[in-house]
Amino acid sequence: MSDDLQRLEEWAGALIGKVQPAQRRQLVRQVANDLRREHARQIAQQVAPDGTPYPARKNRKELRGKSGRIKRQKAAMFNKLRTNAYLQIQTDASQASVGFFGKVARIARVHHEGLQDKVAPRGPSYQYPARALLGFSENDIAELRRSLLDHLTK
Template sequence: MADLDALVDHLGTTLNQLSNAERRKLSMAIGRKIRASQKTRITTQKNPDGSAYIPRKFRLRNKRDKIKNKMFNLIKNAKYMRLQHTEQGIAIGFVGRVSRIATVHQYGLRDRVSSDGPQVKYAARELLGFTPQEIAMIESDCLAYLSTRL
């Protein structure tokens, strides 16, 4: 997060000179790229630091009940991972019931497997977070936009 603060300090004064419409256009374009990057990272089952997700517990009652899908296969789609423009910039997050599930996994909290099931402590799997490549991409996109504008 310190890298992101340094980026804001570095580009902040120049970006504040843009009109609201230009700033919104730039932030939405960057937000869409970050959402796509987050989706790719979730698909590969990796944390922002590059380490692999802790695998889910192996449960196999019989061959037919084996879990075949990767974790977070559906919630990475744009239907659940939403992009929202705020006064400060862009917010990327999950909506609805998926938001609660994502929060439990993001921070490694306790939750029930089913409504009447036992409570389980989930391993922390960072669904949302900045990678060094994304921070570099934000900086390069901002500089490219500013250079075309001048």
């Protein structure tokens, strides 16, 4: 996968180097928005970038002492994390970053890497299963190529 990304970077770098700086910023922002939209869709579908489904959520009754307090048992994970307020893009003329920044980055990292964290500030600790939130798939690389070619042919 990293070889594919390296080849894509070399190929795209040669093409983007010939574009004016204003158009380059516009292109980089468009590509980043497309990636953010695709990752938000994958998070909503509860699948990792490689297409595997997320591990099932642990029943919350096992984590809390009182039963009957939780009204929504089957709520999708990461509903807020996939919004534009949290899944952000940062761009400049030569690069773009799609990810979680600030305080929410810690929460996303815990889930992405499957680390141990407290369920609540004074609650029990839990070893979260790894749920890959961000990453490149073959479809993402093909979409990047398509976006670059579409922009350059206009």
